[in-house]
Amino acid sequence: SYELTQPPSVSVSPGQTARITCSGDALPKKYAYWYQQKSGQAPVLVIYEDSKRPSGIPERFSGSSSGTMATLTISGAQVEDEADYYCYSTDSSGNPSEVFGGGTKLTVL
């Protein structure tokens, strides 16, 4: 089955740039989406279609994708950005399964 691979954890100090990666074989052909999930809450979409930001999401959140890797970048990370982040995409095979990455715990302290 299709898999997306993320690092389990990333840690930065406030004001630094955090980068979270997501690798998957179908990413050259399929969009990546990024969700933020804070403890006890439903996920929130922070990036769609590789690099677009939904309304209401701060400009410090950006996304990019190159080859088999998508990257979520938080420029000037703030304490309130501490959360779990999940990438999400679709397989490119004939039976399109959808999948989340394993998630990355972002610590900002």
Added chain:
Amino acid sequence: QVQLVQSGAEVKKPGASVKVSCKASGYTFTSYGISWVRQAPGQGLEWMGWISAYNGNTNYAQKLQGRVTMTTDTSTSTAYMELRSLRSDDTAVYYCARRDSSGSYWGQGTLVTVSS
């Protein structure tokens, strides 16, 4: 405003079935599909599948094929997810979400506990 309101927590015995509802409001129900995602305690998000509210077409995760059924009732703008032959590792929070590439509308989650 768009809202998805899910049914309440459930406790089930192994081998039983559970049916979770997700009532949508604030938009035209048949214009968007509904995805279902679950999250076991302390674990990541798992995509379960989705259903078109327009025509009822479904796409289920391979590992759940044969145990899960997703349906909709357009008269009440409600989506349902039924999971059968429950096992302890089905214990999770189950979320519905509007299938929307640029938006983020999720239900509040429904805790399903499978325990003997």
